[in-house]
Amino acid sequence: MTTIQIEQTTQPKQKPAVEQLGFGKHFTDHMCIVDYTEGQGWHDARIIPYQPLTLDPSAMVFHYGQTVFEGMKAYKTAAGDITLFRPERNFARLNASNARLCIPAMDEALALQALKELVKLDESWIPTAENTSLYIRPFIIATEPYLGVSPSKNYQFIIIMSPVGSYYAEGINPVKILVEKQYVRAVAGGTGEAKTGGNYASSLKAQELASQQGYAQTLWLDGRENEYIEEVGSMNIFFKINGTVITPALNGSILPGITRDSMIQVLQHKGIPVEERRISITEIIEAHQNGTLEESFGTGTAAVISPIGELKFGDHQYVINNGQIGEVSQLLYDTLTGIQYGKIDDPFGWRVIV
Amino acid sequence: MTTIQIEQTTQPKQKPAVEQLGFGKHFTDHMCIVDYTEGQGWHDARIIPYQPLTLDPSAMVFHYGQTVFEGMKAYKTAAGDITLFRPERNFARLNASNARLCIPAMDEALALQALKELVKLDESWIPTAENTSLYIRPFIIATEPYLGVSPSKNYQFIIIMSPVGSYYAEGINPVKILVEKQYVRAVAGGTGEAKTGGNYASSLKAQELASQQGYAQTLWLDGRENEYIEEVGSMNIFFKINGTVITPALNGSILPGITRDSMIQVLQHKGIPVEERRISITEIIEAHQNGTLEESFGTGTAAVISPIGELKFGDHQYVINNGQIGEVSQLLYDTLTGIQYGKIDDPFGWRVIV
Structure with missing residues (x-):
């Protein structure tokens, strides 16, 4: 187990009403970041208040699209448990995507640990109405400030989370x-x-x-x-x-x-x-x-x-x-x-x- | 002519020595930004000190790659003129790229005007040694904070510039x-x-x-x-x-x-x-x-x-x-x-x- 530093927010946001959830519009109080530096590997796993990213305008992600992501959900059961669905498969696929995009492999166990800690911290954001859930978006961006076309030497792995409404609030319509x-x-x-x-x-x-x-x-x-x-x-x-x-x-x-x-x-x-x-x-x-x-x-x-x-x-x-x-x-x-x-x-x- | 607001830096950077220029590693003192907002179009063209971008982690550019760019150069002639090479072609191509990526068309005349003003302001950054130049990188990124897969409602058009060394400092080697x-x-x-x-x-x-x-x-x-x-x-x-x-x-x-x-x-x-x-x-x-x-x-x-x-x-x-x-x-x-x-x-x- 890696130690993941946690900085809790002092200004929790107001949660949207269930009928206003939609998809991917609202985000929880916290996010996870892990940095990658060439020669040092992935380091400084931390959970911090949800906040903007600050990046040099020459950061490679803005120019050469070196980025990968995943999509998954956390659910609240009637018994009050938080469940994830096959999350280890998402992080295995993230690494398959990384290999294709020349992004260094992520520590899958660390990613899952960080995700669980983040979900626990923002548990109150998991909506409980029928078929609602907490959408989870892990992603990696290339952050090196350099305009050469080559794999970046620096990256950030980030997890953000968004409470989402029922996809079929009005029934399943083909x-x-x-x-x-x-x-x-x-x-x-x-x-x-x-x-x-x-x-x-x-x-x-x-x-x-x-x-x-x-x-x-x-x-x-x-x-x-x-x-x-x-x-x-x-x-x-x-x-x-x-x-x-x-x-x-x-x-x-x-x-x-x-x-x-x-x-x-x-x-x-x-x-x-x-x-x-x-x-x-x-x-x-x-x-x-x-x-x-x-x-x-x-x-x-x-x-x-x-x-x-x-x-x-x-x-x-x-x-x-x-x-x-x-x-x-x-x-x-x-x-x-x-x-x-x-x-x-x-x-x-x-x-x-x- | 659109009025482009100019905020000059109060802390000019030290310029790199010509032998340290390389490509796309050093950036000039200023950058240009133009915002796009759905319903309002492109607006607030401005030249500001070179600085990091601050974006929500859900900004679409980090997830769905909705971005386009251009590459061009400014040159210093022996007579002391600053020249560009067919710059109108770059902005025409930028708009062709925009059309394919569902990004709203940029005002090409405004882009060229902004570029000229930026190059003039940072003229001292154009290197003068044989076959050196100022590389110019206009680019557009999707900035809407939303995880749905659809064209963004907000964008930024940005120009950054980098003094670059001679590509063939050691002669042209096939x-x-x-x-x-x-x-x-x-x-x-x-x-x-x-x-x-x-x-x-x-x-x-x-x-x-x-x-x-x-x-x-x-x-x-x-x-x-x-x-x-x-x-x-x-x-x-x-x-x-x-x-x-x-x-x-x-x-x-x-x-x-x-x-x-x-x-x-x-x-x-x-x-x-x-x-x-x-x-x-x-x-x-x-x-x-x-x-x-x-x-x-x-x-x-x-x-x-x-x-x-x-x-x-x-x-x-x-x-x-x-x-x-x-x-x-x-x-x-x-x-x-x-x-x-x-x-x-x-x-x-x-x-x-x-």
Whole structure:
């Protein structure tokens, strides 16, 4: 155990009302910072009052996008426990992202320890209304004040936390998705499997164009052939065809989602056939045309499950399951949120009580 | 003309000695900032003492890479004038990058005006030794404190400046380049033609691996077929084959370099055949094998010309022009730097005197 210095705030903020939570708008009273200096490694882990960062305008993060992040949640159970969901997987993935971005590996045990101490200190910020939670954002930024294009010699690992409202306060409504044919999120040999800023920056334009046409998200095809399905918005994607659930196999340009992995394990545990493999948009359209495309949904930390009620591809619109959430989608949502909020047994050992 | 508020420093910094300049390590006494607020547009253009930026840790630039930048230089001529080189092209490209990254367009006239005022104020920072200059870095960062994946509602446009040493203090030595077969810098439909952080972040890993093998830079192939030549390091690339100079045509994933464009115009002006077209690595290897690959070089703001003395592709090494700088490379270098430093006539009207 590393000693993490804690400086408590003397000016706790007023907490927002539950109906004003939204997502990622309000932040708790404290944050965690760990510094990295070349030759010294990660050092000076500390929890301090939530405050602005002060960085030289030449800090590399502002110029060359050398940054990685994670997203996870803390939940308050009916019994009053604080739970995390597979947090060790987030910090393992953070280090996988670090390797791709030439950022030195973080001490995963230290990161988890710091997170637990931070969550305990700001426990009163975890909202308790149905399906609310505390969103956790660990991230690393390159801070060296230097304009050469090379890996930074200095970094900061930071954790901030935001109380978030229920994603489905008005019920789970399937969304309409536009299959993107021009813009590409990632390509083999790029950074698609890393959780790094550039992937999200590159997605904004297509998202904007989809919104203008009334679509909630874009469905991303591969960058080589514009044919194989990769992700939807910033989520992984699943389809149920003729009783079997399929999702694109991890190929280097798809984010290895922790919710994705959990869904696959839940499906296997329930005895529902599930396959990870390459899936073409042509196959999906054909399945729709022959009546075997039964369900589709995105998966991610924010929404858990986001059912897809319609795909638009070219000039054609394909309605899925009459625009309703499917049985398997609902089962997966109930199972995962049940485990996260401590409402049902956790046969997988995913719940971590803080 | 917009009124740009100027707050002069009361504590001018000591200037580094010319032999300690390097690149992008030292910064002048002042910087320029212009704010953008949704509904209000760009506002409050000001020049202030060089100082750290203070940003909320949830500011979007730290998470989603929504940032663009430019690179240019100011030169001191023997006559004592300050010159810029085609600066209007940099701000036009900044806006092209902005459009791809969903950042609101900058007022190009205001940006140029602010730059001129900043350069004049910090004129004493422009080094005067042979081939030294003042490197100028305009950039825009997304500053909204919000973790949703969407375009930011607030931005800052910032200009910082760094006195830089001669790139070729020890003479122009051609470099060894590794043709990259695994990692990809950009792909059609991605952000390759925009000057945004993510492109540079994604390049770091291949650059690191090339360095470990003793190569100065990576030569990037296209993301779809890994066959067509795109860029070298963070420069555009040219080849001279059998008397004709060729460079990859702008295809959406290649940065539209201003030095690249200038080289093409200089070649046309000198009556040297030049072509922009698709170029495969196979064509280059074949040209080497049949003895017609005469020269190769990268072009960019920092080095102007970086001659390539050797390509490594797979297990084979291909030495170009006996590892020496070629005649056309030298001619282009002398012409462009001659115009930039006011040593020769400028038939193109590229030089802008501040």
